[in-house]
Amino acid sequence: MTKVAVVGAGVMGCAAAWALAARGAEVTLYEQFGAEHTRGSSHGRTRIFRLAYPEELWVELAQEALAGWRELELESGRDVLAPHGLVELCSSVDVSSRDVLAARGIEHKLLDRDELRAHRVELPDGWVALWQPDAGVVLADEARHAFLDVAQPNWETQHRVESLDALDAEVVVVTAGPWITELVPDLPVRVTRETVAYFARDGTPVPSVVELDDESRRHAMYALHDPKFGLKAGAHHAGHVADPDVEEPADPVIVARIVEWVRERFPDVDPHPVAADSCLYTSTEDESFVLERRGRLVVGSACSGHGFKFAPAVGRRLADLALG
């Protein structure tokens, strides 16, 4: 049985532990804080899950992840996906994911303004809305617990790993999120502190909403269902470069920007936020992920603010790298 140490118990470390345990490895998971800490990237109730991306590689990875989430639900007996659907808002259909979804045979359709209003979302003049039903939210805290319930790793919390060489393991998987460069110094990543805000909303959950940037075709503003308050909204890559060891609250300037957007896109929602929070991104320039083997080390990093949805697929790739 291969002894594997996993450093960092955010969603990627938990997913790696799950995939490694399924392949018979003896896994020890190290976490510098407590099991429910809110200092990294994975805490909270929900994250957007979507198949729709304008680039095929992400669509393929999301399809693989969807199958993985379904397997995890069966294995753990927990619900981890809530399928409220996705609305992609774009200034033109050429910016949207339509062509890739069509090429891969994934169900989708364009909505007119009235059809979008039925989802209680407002379409800007001249824009298009693409609906994709196999989407919604991942229940983030539930998902981490589901991975751990199934994997049952040896589990050391409040243990900050200072030296990878000192770990008693044949392979070390490093999933240290925003702290990764303390352990793997040469990674081309930057850490930013991002802000989300919550709004009171009752009734049927909203679909997840992503508004794509014209040039990058990546999401800019986004919103999703929050089981506690009703609506969570944020601005992708709007935050400042941050030191993960310094705790900071939500940025009021970004909250104000989110408020304006929510006021325009969700006319039936009270635009006064009921809560706000901050969270860390670890990003590469092109939002790709670092998944690589270096001798005894496997590095799993840089989920660039959109990684949660892919966790089962990332966990399996890390297990492949670790076990060969």
Ligand SMILES: Cc1cc2nc3c(=O)[nH]c(=O)nc-3n(C[C@H](O)[C@H](O)[C@H](O)COP(=O)(O)OP(=O)(O)OC[C@H]3O[C@@H](n4cnc5c(N)ncnc54)[C@H](O)[C@@H]3O)c2cc1C
């Ligand atoms: C505001 C926000 C919104 C997001 N929205 C979405 C979304 O809608 N959809 C989506 O798919 N993704 C989303 N993401 C991205 C997603 O949440 C992240 O990609 C994912 O959580 C990254 O997980 P991770 O395990 O790599 O990092 P982390 O969750 O940060 O985990 C790293 C862990 O390693 C531990 N650690 C670090 N160093 C050490 C050490 N030396 N010893 C022991 N432990 C250590 C840390 O304490 C931490 O627990 C969002 C992220 C943020 C911040």
